Amino acid sequence: xxxxDWRKQKRDITVMISLGLLIVMAFxxxxxxxxxxxxxxxxxxxxxxxxxxxxxxxxxxxxxPRIVISVLxxxxxxxxxxxxxxxxxxxxxxxxxxxxxxGAGLVVLLFVAIxxxxxxxxxxxxxxxxxxxxxxxxxxxxxxxxxxxxxxxxTRLLLTGIAVAAGISAATxxxxxxxxxxxxxxxxxxxxxxxWGTNWNFVLALLPFIAVLLPFVFCKARMMNVLNLGxxxxxxxxxxxxxxxxxxxMAAVGLAGSCVAVSGGIGFVGLIGPHVARxxxxxxxxxxxxxxxxxxxxxxxxxxxxxxxxxxxSEIPVGIIVAIIGAPxxxxxxxxxxx
Amino acid sequence: MNLKQQDEDVKTVSxxxxxxxxxxxxxxxxxxLLLSIGFSVSFGAADIKFIAVWExxxxxxxxxxxxxxxxxxxxxxxxxxAMVGTSFAVAGAIMxxxxxxxxxxxxxxxxxxxxxxxxxxxxxxxPGLPFLFLILYSFLGAGLGAGLxxxxxxxxxxxxxxxxxxxxxxxxSxxxxxxxxxxxLYFHIGQDLAFWYAGGIAGTNWLQLKIMFxxxxxxxxxxxxxxxxxxxxxxxxxxAKGLGLRSxxxxxAGTIIVLIxxxxxxSVVGAVGFVGLIIPHLTRxxxxxxxxxxxxxxAVLGALLVVCADLAARMVNPPYETPLGALVALIGVPFFxxxxxxxxxxx
Numbered sequence: 001x002x003x004x005d006w007r008k009q010k011r012d013i014t015v016m017i018s019l020g021l022l023i024v025m026a027f028x029x030x031x032x033x034x035x036x037x038x039x040x041x042x043x044x045x046x047x048x049x050x051x052x053x054x055x056x057x058x059x060x061x062x063x064x065p066r067i068v069i070s071v072l073x074x075x076x077x078x079x080x081x082x083x084x085x086x087x088x089x090x091x092x093x094x095x096x097x098x099x100x101x102x103g104a105g106l107v108v109l110l111f112v113a114i115x116x117x118x119x120x121x122x123x124x125x126x127x128x129x130x131x132x133x134x135x136x137x138x139x140x141x142x143x144x145x146x147x148x149x150x151x152x153x154x155t156r157l158l159l160t161g162i163a164v165a166a167g168i169s170a171a172t173x174x175x176x177x178x179x180x181x182x183x184x185x186x187x188x189x190x191x192x193x194x195x196w197g198t199n200w201n202f203v204l205a206l207l208p209f210i211a212v213l214l215p216f217v218f219c220k221a222r223m224m225n226v227l228n229l230g231x232x233x234x235x236x237x238x239x240x241x242x243x244x245x246x247x248x249x250m251a252a253v254g255l256a257g258s259c260v261a262v263s264g265g266i267g268f269v270g271l272i273g274p275h276v277a278r279x280x281x282x283x284x285x286x287x288x289x290x291x292x293x294x295x296x297x298x299x300x301x302x303x304x305x306x307x308x309x310x311x312x313x314s315e316i317p318v319g320i321i322v323a324i325i326g327a328p329x330x331x332x333x334x335x336x337x338x339x
Numbered sequence: 340m341n342l343k344q345q346d347e348d349v350k351t352v353s354x355x356x357x358x359x360x361x362x363x364x365x366x367x368x369x370x371x372l373l374l375s376i377g378f379s380v381s382f383g384a385a386d387i388k389f390i391a392v393w394e395x396x397x398x399x400x401x402x403x404x405x406x407x408x409x410x411x412x413x414x415x416x417x418x419x420x421a422m423v424g425t426s427f428a429v430a431g432a433i434m435x436x437x438x439x440x441x442x443x444x445x446x447x448x449x450x451x452x453x454x455x456x457x458x459x460x461x462x463x464x465x466p467g468l469p470f471l472f473l474i475l476y477s478f479l480g481a482g483l484g485a486g487l488x489x490x491x492x493x494x495x496x497x498x499x500x501x502x503x504x505x506x507x508x509x510x511x512s513x514x515x516x517x518x519x520x521x522x523x524l525y526f527h528i529g530q531d532l533a534f535w536y537a538g539g540i541a542g543t544n545w546l547q548l549k550i551m552f553x554x555x556x557x558x559x560x561x562x563x564x565x566x567x568x569x570x571x572x573x574x575x576x577x578x579a580k581g582l583g584l585r586s587x588x589x590x591x592a593g594t595i596i597v598l599i600x601x602x603x604x605x606s607v608v609g610a611v612g613f614v615g616l617i618i619p620h621l622t623r624x625x626x627x628x629x630x631x632x633x634x635x636x637x638a639v640l641g642a643l644l645v646v647c648a649d650l651a652a653r654m655v656n657p658p659y660e661t662p663l664g665a666l667v668a669l670i671g672v673p674f675f676x677x678x679x680x681x682x683x684x685x686x
């Protein structure tokens with residue numbers, strides 16, 4: 001290993017460790033903030049079992065699951081976006097813009113509209129349903145933007161994605177008007193991108209997907225580097241391009257779908273997480289993928305915390321905060337001469 | 340570009356504009372529009388015979404329930420639909436001509452979201468604002484959305500490709516609708532806003548029409564006056580300048596017209612996209628590239644589309660109404676895909 005590589009590796013590790021530390025800090029801060037404030041000392045005391053019953057209830061039953069979910073969906077969405085940007089070789093791809101979130105959301109919404117209550121049994125069903133919705137949407141978009149001999153056409157992918165997203169939101173509007181006002185409030189909050197599943201069941205429902213898919217994708221990092229060279233080069237290097245693309249895409253869809261089931265339509269994390277990560281560590285997927293996961297988690301924790309802080313006592317859904325920060329960043333990326 | 344080439348360009352332009360087709364569309368379109376308006380008025384939760392419709396319009400007797408339904412509910416609604424269709428279609432035609440972008444449409448470029456955002460603000464902070472002010476604010480909102488998209492566009496070196504324009508529009512729409520959603524959730528006006536977005540046309544009343552009509556009429560006339568210059572712009576900035584066109588002035592006037600049309604339409608019907616995309620395309624296919632023909636024909640066909648879509652929205656699943664915007668999107672999305680495939684090759 002040349003000294004330069006060595007320096008680069010050291011830098012990457014520093015970046016990841018500092019991101020990790022930032023997440024821990026945000027984690028602790030986030031535990032303190034909310035309608036009822038707990039001081040850092042109280043939080044620590046409660047964490048180690050010395051708190052009052054009320055403090056324990058707030059921390060263990062409300063805040064902690066929510067923060068853990070923020071970390072998970074942030075990582076899931078950002079890695080999903082990173083895969084999509086890699087496969088389509090388009091820096092502006094993301095599950096939200098491509099309409100995959102919307103597809104997952106529509107299926108979940110259908111279920112909520114039909115199912116009598118919004119709680120109880122369906123928790124474990126939701127990620128699977130969202131999976132199905134996301135998968136169908138992705139299949140539709142990719143079949144429309146795939147051309148034989150040329151592979152995926154990145155431009156067409158984006159345009160198709162935007163159109164499909166518009167169609168799905170039209171269907172969603174039809175559906176939301178049919179449901180009762182109580183369900184509507186729930187669905188509207190959910191669609192705006194709110195972490196609504198604030199109990200451990202949701203963590204358990206989401207965790208297997210993240211825990212299986214993230215390591216799997218990390219193992220595929222080398223393959224993604226190869227795919228990034230373009231279809232022809234990748235084939236020349238002996239990669240089975242179509243198969244790898246489909247496998248990776250399924251992983252991306254799985255991640256996005258299961259995250260959307262608990263968090264609703266949080267857009268832009270999948271776009272901005274990987275972008276910031278690429279600025280920090282460069283384009284090699286071995287480091288880019290884990291760094292994306294970290295930046296995504298950090299973004300969602302901070303956005304969720306801000307959402308609870310800004311308009312107390314009511315909450316702003318994370319998705320809205322992320323869009324308000326994310327959309328200008330997206331526009332900035334678009335306006336940059338090089339992109 | 341040499342002289343011969345230019346000559347040929349001009350020739351193809353005059354060859355590919357088809358006044359006879361435009362005449363057929365205008366005459367046939369107006370007849371079809373009148374028929375569908377008549378049909379739309381007579382059809383509904385209570386079916387009313389055509390003769391009764393005729394009498395209600397020309398010999399109105401306020402004591403009869405049927406005449407009241409027609410006068411107070413059906414007629415303003417269907418006229419509102421026609422006006423909105425005209426507005427969206429003409430706005431789309433001007434945008435496509437000025438930007439030479441086949442994918443320009445007020446829904447895609449953030450104008451509708453901007454107007455929606457302004458209206459969310461109005462609903463939240465000044466409930467019960469008179470309609471005149473709602474219209475004014477939605478002009479401002481549409482201007483905000485357009486300003487953002489074009490502002491971004493002007494920062495990009497080499498101008499906006501269709502893809503970038505659509506992406507910028509999508510991002511601006513996402514931003515503005517996130518803000519509106521936040522406001523809606525905080526003030527608990529979500530479902531009001533959604534109903535208004537989805538099916539504002541059902542509640543159209545005479546007052547709204549009276550306020551809207553002069554604006555729309557003036558803007559459509561302005562568009563027709565401007566149409567010759569828009570044709571030149573659509574041939575390219577170079578050629579337009581060569582023909583002695585002050586393109587800056589034309590673009591400014593065109594933009595103001597677009598804002599008035601989109602703002603007025605959104606304030607009545609909510610964020611209905613795709614009308615401004617489909618109709619001008621279809622019209623250009625039929626009558627050629629001369630905007631003196633495209634704009635009036637788009638106006639008629641746009642009105643026809645929205646009146647028919649509104650009628651269909653009532654027929655799909657009676658007695659419920661399917662939101663107009665959703666119905667148009669169902670036609671619009673495949674159409675968008677088709678255009679982006681066909682004309683987006685050079686992106």
